[in-house]
Amino acid sequence: MPNGHLVSRASDYIIYSVEAKNIDAVVETFGPSTKLGAIVGGQTSCKAPEITAFEKHLPKDVSIVSCHSLHGPGVDPRGQPLVLIRHRASDADFAFVERALSCLNSKHVYLTRQQHDRITADTQAVTHAAFLSMGAAWSANNQFPWESPRYIGGIENVKINVTLRIYANKWHVYAGLAILNPDAQKQIKQYAESVTELFKLMLAGQREEFSNRIHAAGKAVFKDDRGKDLLLRDEVLDRFSLGTIPEKRLKNNHLSLLAMVDCWWKLGIVPYDHMICSTPLFRMWLGITEYLFRNPALLEECIDTAITDNTFRADDLEFTFAARDWSSRVSLGHFDGYREKFEQIQNYFAPRFPEATRLGNEMIKTILEKTRED
Numbered sequence: 019m020p021n022g023h024l025v026s027r028a029s030d031y032i033i034y035s036v037e038a039k040n041i042d043a044v045v046e047t048f049g050p051s052t053k054l055g056a057i058v059g060g061q062t063s064c065k066a067p068e069i070t071a072f073e074k075h076l077p078k079d080v081s082i083v084s085c086h087s088l089h090g091p092g093v094d095p096r097g098q099p100l101v102l103i104r105h106r107a108s109d110a111d112f113a114f115v116e117r118a119l120s121c122l123n124s125k126h127v128y129l130t131r132q133q134h135d136r137i138t139a140d141t142q143a144v145t146h147a148a149f150l151s152m153g154a155a156w157s158a159n160n161q162f163p164w165e166s167p168r169y170i171g172g173i174e175n176v177k178i179n180v181t182l183r184i185y186a187n188k189w190h191v192y193a194g195l196a197i198l199n200p201d202a203q204k205q206i207k208q209y210a211e212s213v214t215e216l217f218k219l220m221l222a223g224q225r226e227e228f229s230n231r232i233h234a235a236g237k238a239v240f241k242d243d244r245g246k247d248l249l250l251r252d253e254v255l256d257r258f259s260l261g262t263i264p265e266k267r268l269k270n271n272h273l274s275l276l277a278m279v280d281c282w283w284k285l286g287i288v289p290y291d292h293m294i295c296s297t298p299l300f301r302m303w304l305g306i307t308e309y310l311f312r313n314p315a316l317l318e319e320c321i322d323t324a325i326t327d328n329t330f331r332a333d334d335l336e337f338t339f340a341a342r343d344w345s346s347r348v349s350l351g352h353f354d355g356y357r358e359k360f361e362q363i364q365n366y367f368a369p370r371f372p373e374a375t376r377l378g379n380e381m382i383k384t385i386l387e388k389t390r391e392d
């Protein structure tokens with residue numbers, strides 16, 4: 019078709035696959051040409067701007083049913099959550115959308131747009147903030163983490179593969195859901211605060227306060243009955259390394275993971291409550307934090323390393339700067355500022371994207387198959 023007007027006039031079901039920041043302008047242009055009685059939806063990760071644009075620009079006789087597949091390209095959609103938002107539709111129109119999307123064989127999850135945005139802020143936005151900060155810190159230190167024995171094997175592989183997976187994508191996927199979702203800003207800010215406060219305690223060598231805070235956070239998030247079976251295991255994760263596994267694993271204080279649990283605790287978020295809407299990245303992120311917090315010896319080693327081992331300070335300093343910088347760029351709401359930082363780091367890591375994406379897809383597939391069996 020030469021343009022969107024002709025598509026809109028001829029179609030019974032239209033899905034706008036448009037960046038969140040442009041959705042209003044695009045629906046304003048083509049929405050009025052929608053066929054009488056058609057069904058319209060969108061696929062963005064943040065529903066507030068999308069539904070607002072539909073309400074504003076679509077004719078009143080048009081049904082609105084939006085959707086959101088909670089995974090990226092390269093993931094098998096079978097069994098993955100697919101959120102359906104019945105905003106304005108008859109039973110027959112909604113049934114039509116469900117039938118059309120049933121070819122994906124995903125698990126349909128029914129939410130309002132508000133529920134959707136709240137949950138995705140908890141699951142996606144803060145997860146991305148952590149991995150984006152890791153990439154920013156490695157690049158600021160002029161480091162390729164797979165070349166350092168410190169970042170190889172086990173949960174370090176997840177950090178690297180997921181970070182590279184995110185930076186290999188388009189910046190607007192992450193910018194849109196962080197900047198346009200008001201709940202997301204609050205959580206990214208808390209994550210940056212948790213990182214900063216923990217880092218200050220580490221610098222001051224305040225072992226008791228640091229340790230008490232980590233244990234209190236861990237207790238709140240990983241209550242006895244939750245996550246009994248570790249989602250992830252070393253043997254599985256070791257297979258997905260971009261570098262050679264060293265004979266003796268080097269200790270890491272895992273500031274990024276400690277801060278995540280601290281952030282969930284401060285915000286009263288129980289990540290397990292959101293499994294129904296979890297993305298592969300969120301499951302891996304929760305998987306590695308759970309791995310750390312459900313292993314008392316490893317957690318103690320991590321606390322000890324945080325207080326006594328100075329060799330990590332440069333990495334942790336850059337990580338703290340990075341978490342704060344991402345948070346302020348999101349709070350300022352400037353897409354250009356977000357894009358500039360994202361693309362600069364993207365260029366730095368770009369030569370390794372093909373291999374990292376292949377490994378990342380394999381890793382996700384293996385882990386998803388494993389968690390499905392369980």
Ligand SMILES: O=C(O)C(=O)C[C@]1(C(=O)O)C=C[C@@H](O)C=C1
Binds near residue numbers: 090297
């Ligand atoms: O790469 C993946 O598999 C993802 O999970 C991608 C991801 C995410 O990063 O959370 C990105 C955007 C979509 O809204 C859903 C999922």
